[in-house]
Amino acid sequence: MTTSRKQSRQQRRPVVLLRPIPGGSAIHDLWAGTKLLVMLSFSVLLACLPGWVPIGLVAVWLGAAVWVAHIPRGALPSLPRWVWFVLLLGNLAAVFSGRPPFIEIGSVAIGVGGLLEVLRFTGLSLVLLGLAAMVSWTTNVAEVAPAIATLGRPLRRFRVPIDEWAVGLGLALRAFPMLITEFRLLYAARRLRPREVQQGRWRRYRHWVVEVVDLIAAAITVALRRADEMGDAITARGGAGQFSAVSTRLTRRDWVVLGLCATTCVGAVLSELAWVSTT
């Protein structure tokens, strides 16, 4: 590469979905169900109490997880510039709202109340996205469906077909990379075609609609074909049954993590209640 005469172009880092970061760590080794439970309980916590303390606590968790799982900065996709621009604009506008509390810089008093609200909202969204990303970065998709089947076992008593759902989920995750490849091909094939230029706004609009319908029909055809073939494969195996070769068991590490998670949630709730009672 070093001998290359031309400069390496700045490539945008793509979003990589549902593929764990290569290499292992304590977090990679956790049972997938534990990670899902933690993610779910934090999501519920933040939806009910989006205060600074819960957001901060979950952010600390995220930071610790990033550190333990050795997640490099490159795992984050690069954001297009306009996203930064919009974020900046939003924060700037919030500064001008001039709400208390005020910070005095020299003789100018700036009301940062609005900014704080916007920052808290941004922080909430980032932490929620971060939780999802953390699970996706450290979990092999093969572990997700068995984990859901185990977690959902109590639901069987209410005649919920949890095994059926788990099999469906497993197949969906198996089909995911194949369909992504096929959609990429579909998009590339479209790019290779000449653009049909239409005269007049109405005709252009109609043309655009026809294109969208064609594209959806093509995508669904591709998916249904794939589904039919997989259906044949399932029939050839005599229907659904087992779908995982390894039986997962909760280790002590999982219990520790779950315990810590529960403590965090309780702590966050108590601190919020204390704050409410003092104001």
Place this chain on the structure above:
Amino acid sequence: MAALSAATAIIAVIVPLAAGLSLLGGVPMGLLAYRYRIRVLVASTVAAGVIAFLVGGAGGLMTVLHCSYVGGLTGVVKRRRRGTPTVLVASLGAGLLVGVVAVAALAILTPLRNLIFASMSANVDGTAAVLARIPYLSGAAHELKLFFATALDYWPWIVGGGSAVSIVVANLVSWWVLSRVLARLAGIPDVHRLETAISADPVGPLPVRLDEVGFRYPSTDTDALGPVTLHFDTGEHVAVTGANGSGKTTLMLVLAGREPTKGVVRRPGAVGLGQRGGTAVIMQHPESQVLGTRVADDVVWGLPPGRRVDIERLLGEVGLDGLGERDTDGLSGGELQRLAVAAALAREPALLIADEVTSMVDQQGRAALLGVLAGLTTRHRMALVHITHYDLEAASADRTIHLSGHGSSDNAAMVGVAAAPAATVAADPGRGAPVLEVDDVGHVYAAGTPWATTALRNVTFAVHHGDGVLIHGGNGSGKSTLAWIMAGLTAPTTGACLLNGQPVTEQVGAVALSFQATRLQLMRGRVGDEIASSAGFSAHDTARIASSLAAVGLDAVLADRRVDQLSGGQMRRVVLAGMLARAPSVLILDEPLAGLDAASQQGLLRVLEDLRRHAGLTMVVISHDFAGLEDLCPRTIELSDGALQPVPAPAGSAS
């Protein structure tokens, strides 16, 4: 039932993706609700919801719920054969319900509501404060602030009403699109073929005897198979050969338990598809029959709960020892097929049917796979029926059955192309400026992330006018990446790819690329429209469509045919016709012969050779096979691990 659960799974994947175009996410769900029962919709919503939750957190989950609510409603209305008014009324009711739920949720989650409203009003107040400083706009600023404050007071009405309206709009859009899509899908034949025959008899597929058995598909007027009289018994390795359309696959279906329309099939017990001691089938497409995400998971997939098998021994038998923990996604076609053999053996079948298992596999993979198949009947008490269109593969069998069949092959509609050897346009490669220059190209996927993989390294070569170049390499050698770069679809990480001196990424479409997955390149419903759209002329220009079809040796009658009714070879030719009509500078063909039978391969090769010789078309063929391509491509480039390998001086490579 099986096809159903697969459909569920697959549509579950589309929804989170389609949710990007939020209004359209309901369409696939609508399709499910239209075709199947609510139970399927629910299972698919769960799968889609979990995936969306993993990808985008709680927000993703909400989007999926919205999509399946909208899609489910539309699909059910469509299924009950009601019209637009019903959709309008139903969606209004549903929308109000969603509005009430949304208001109730926000009313309960007070802190979250306060936060959202506070940050919104901070933004609005700030904007108003800025506007107030601008002359003439201070009035507007005041209005804006007042308006927003009033709106906040009435939030339940606005959120509720907004949800209701958005649901109604989403429903109407997805209703409209779903109707269009269903109309398009109506003509697509159902390719799923295997059926589970429920039988109380004990499993016992062998010995099987077929007496004057024939098969005719519904709504056709010729027999797809036979009549044939055959028998198969334990310990036999039988090869079944024949051209496309000779009834090989139909024979597989009959052996796998489908009732013949003529004659009698006698076997001692039930077929027992996928059951212990029953019948196992391995099919053509490597990717779609591997169902587990990990190799070991796939071996046990579908076994009855509680049954244990020795996974390591099975994997060892098919030469995949120690790969149990690997993801199936990273396996080559040959490895996937061997994995399918292991999964079949886990069921200790009495009869194993392999249906064209090598046609999508490269040369090396084919040899390994055939090696595994060849020893099966000596190691296990079973019969192996190997269906193939390669005569060579039949060699290791104990006996061979050749089906002649009644169906017609691709070439029935082929126009005779006289191949007169003329050296008129055959430009001497190596002279003059090159058409396509690949200059020190390297490519890394997902560069800068932990998932970075190098696909190409320092690749340099040139293609001249009238050249025929074969780019040869095994699985994962980077040849498809190179094809995408040469077509301008991918910008290389390092180096450059130039077409007539300009970067090809700025001229997408000037280099034509035909993919291996031909079906994905056919976007319109009918052949004529497809060619016109791909070539860029009007669909009413029947003369040009006919001449385009003639150029690839197809009859003009095909113009009105639906693309889904074409054979594999015909599809390739139709794609080719559309591309040639644009007079591309270079034509790139990715695995043009894969999945075609010998006769279709010959036909396609003849068309291509003719085009290169007489029309002076510049051609780059990408293939893992050499067979038959020597005449078409005098020059060969070898790729291995993303780098060019020195080739022992083939003719004309001294550029």
